[in-house]
Each structure stands twice: as structure tokens, then as C-alpha cells.
Amino acid sequence: MKTKTPAIPYVVWMAVFVVVPLLLIVVYAFTNYDGKFTLENFTNLDVFLQVCGNSLYLAAVATAICLLIAYPFAYFLAQTGPTTRKVAMLFIMLPMWMNFLLRTYAWMSILENHGFLNQLLALVGIPPLHIINTDAAVILGMVYNFLPFMILPIFSVIEKLDRRYIEAAQDLGAGKLQVFRRVIFPLSVPGVISGIMMVFIPSISTFAISKLLGGGMSFLLGDLIEMQFLGSAYNPHLGSAISLMMLLLVIIAMLIMNRFGDGEEGAVMM
């Protein structure tokens, strides 16, 4: 059954719908409305740099929080019995069946000035918190939406970890902490890296979350790009230039990840 022919349709498909569109972004980024070559789209990047800084900051904080929650969660879950593990994984995936915009919208009801959280705080006698339309709300939205993408890869790496390594370390006299620090954690790094990618990239590029929970107060890279293509500031050439810069960020991140993963299939574990 050695035959390469079945791959032909998909190779053509990839060329037309993956490679050509990315090349089009490059072409648009370096041309103007008349189709002439220009670097103009890259000279007005003041706004870009400002937005980029803000996006990177929020995405980095959200990714760090996700990692802090997901790692212990995945670690403890991996120690439970097979049935618990399976059911828990199902319940991690299940929220995906409820549209993410809708779930984010529900957070609005919770975080609003007269929302559930403040109603609850009022009952206990704590003064209301102002969370909605702040950076904190946007970060919360990111953590909420992308946490499963951090949990899944870390969990699948720890779950498949060869128990004999741990036993060997214990036999050689390592304490609990040492086993974790010198054996378990280093072996789980590929899962951590893949989780960081799967949270960080959607976080820097989101535009719906910032609109709903940030109320236009925090403006992210995704918002900036969306504005150029479907929004008020219609300019696909500038939009392509910004997309190209973001693509570079993604490529840098991918290269870093490839150094850690085993290359071919390190990327996604679902």
C-alpha cells in the first residue's frame, strides 16, 4: 500500500488555500490602492507599536495565569483513575459546544457594575468592584476562553509519562520535590510549550473578547486588523501590513516551539 497519490488533492488544496493566501498578504502589504509597490504601509506604524505592546502585555499575563492554573490541574488530574480522567477531559471540552461569544457575553452579566459578582459582594458587605471594561476583564476573558488549550497538551504529556522514570528516580533516593523538579517537569516541557503557543497566539489576535469585556477601552492587534478589513477604517493594504507583522510574531513563536517539540507532531495534542 505504498502510494503517494492520495495526497495529491490535499497538496493542491494547501497550495491554493494556505500558501497563496499568505502570499497575497505579502503582496497587499507592499502595494498601495493602485497596485504600485510601496513601503508606506510600514511607515505609519506608531499606532501599531502601541497596540502591539498592549496586546503582548495582556496576552503574556493571560498566558502566565493559564499556565499557573493549568499545570497543577493537569498534574493532579493525571494522578486520578482512568474513569475520572476520561470524564474530566470530556467536561473540559464540553464548554466548546456553547459558542464562545455567548459564554463571554455571560461574563458581562457576571462582572457588570450591577452584575452577579457585585450583587454577591453587596450581600457580604464588600464595596462593589469595577471590573468590566478594564484590562482585568479582558485578561479574565482570555483565561476563560483559552484555559482548556493549556490544560489539554500538558495533561496528555504528563499522562503518557513513563512511570518507570519516576520509580527509578525514587529508587536512586530522590525526594518528592526532586522527582518533580528533575524528572516530571523537564519531561512535560513539550506540553507546556505547546500550551503556551495555543493560548498566547489566540490571545494576541482576539478581537471579540476585547470588544465585549473591554468595552473598547483596551484595543488589541485583532481589533486593529479587523478595522482595516471589515470595520470603519477600510484599508486592506495597511491591514495586510499589520497581519504580516503579526505573522512574523507567530513564525518566531513556531520556530521556538519547533526547537522544543519533536518537529513533526509536537504541535498539537488534542
Added chain:
Amino acid sequence: MQNKNPVIAKVLNVLVFLFLYLPIAVLIVFSFNDSKSRTVWSGFSLHWYQELFQDEEILSAFSTTLTVSVLAALIATVLGTAAAIGFHSMKRRPRHLLLTINNIPMTNADIITGVSLMLLFVFTGNLLGFSLGFGTLLVAHITFNIPYVVLAVLPKLRQLNPNLGEAAMDLGATPWQAFWKVLMPELRPGILNGLLIAFTLSIDDFVISYFTAGSEVATLAMQIYAMTRKRISPEVNALSTILFITVLALLLIVNFREMHQTKQAEKRNKALQKDGVKGGAK
């Protein structure tokens, strides 16, 4: 290593699930609210469920979402499985290159995938005389689905005994028969897994649809996004609640059946072992 977790671990894990399900609980509870408010409870009612089944816009967006997800998942599964089989028999270098390209839509930010496809569709649309619509939406969904199918099927191919196909053909099977009767059953779990992932991703997608569907067609997610500018109708809560409960029920049924089957198998094994011991003692 089972169940030796400290209490703090259990507390943490429960908190994570509470965090994940809190907004979902809010959505479900308020789908039964009597008034339109999303923070004030004014009594139980099935009002929004009745309205839902008369709302043409939401129902048509929902049917668009289902149609595009089913079609995209099926087409992506066929193309992706074929591609995985082809990739598997390639030499290392070309396979590595193709798998790197295969990784692009998965690793890339959704918004860039969406925007780049939009440029392609608008550009070729102007040349060939078509505009954004259901067709472009479907192509976009297939494009971001295939990579996941490829990655779900490839590991199964690696586990496969390479001599299996040849053995079948030695015994007189045609290549086609060898494929369907010998390879397929081995690959099935990977293919089904790929299909499920593809379908789930399509249902949940908003960003790529938003850029590739144009203004004539709307998926449910796009409809919801349009509504967030003013206020989301509780009808959408009602629809999501129905969907959520359906999926939950399906998952539970499938899992209980699986668990039941494994238990039965274990019992049978134990019984067999006992018999074996007795037989040996005689």
C-alpha cells in the same frame, strides 16, 4: 499512584470546573427568565423557547452552521485521511515539508487565516465573478479542518503493521479490497476522532467565518456577534441550552456504554483466568 492527591488538589480542580461552568450556568438559568434582563431574575418561563422556534433569523443561522459544519467535517475527513495515507508513504524530507505547511493553519492566528482567505476570495471573485457566500465559507472551514484530520490519522498509520496490506494482497485481495477490509478497520478510530474534532471546531468557529462568509450568509456565531452590539436575545440562550443538553446527553450515553463494555470484558477475563487456574490445579 491513584487518589493520593492532597485535599488542596481536589479543591483546585473543583474551582477550575466552577470557573469553566459558571457562565454556562448563568446562560442556562437566564434562558428560563421571564423578562429580557440578563441580570435580574423575574420568574420562571418557557417564553424564550417558544419565541425561538418562530425566529426565522436564528433558525436559519443555526441551520447554516449545522450544514457547513457537517459538510466541512465530512469533506475534510475524506481529503485528510487520503492525504495522511499519501504522506505516510513519502520520504522524510517531502513529508516534513508538507507537514510543516499542514501545521500553518493550526498554529497561525485565526484572524490571519481568515483575512488571508478573504483576500484570496475577493481577489479571485473579482476575476471569476463570484462573491463571498456559502461556498467561500465552506472552503474556509474545510481548509482549517483538514490539518486536524491529518494529525489524527497519521499516528494510526504509524502503528500499522506495514506487512498487513501485502499479506492481504498475497492472499488474493485486490489493493482496493486490502484497503477497505484490512487498513480501514485499523484506521477507523483515528478517522472518527478527526471527524469529531473537525465538526467541533467548525461549530465553534467565529473568526474565520466572520471574514469569509460575506454579508448574505450568517452562521450562528456571526448572528450572535451582530447581536452583541445591542443585546443578545434570550432566545439564543434557549437554543444554546438545548444544544448543550443534547451534547451532554450524547456524551454520557456513549461513555456509559463504553464503561459498561469494558467492565463486562474485565468480568469475562477474570472468569476465564479463574477457570484457567482451576484447570491447572487438577
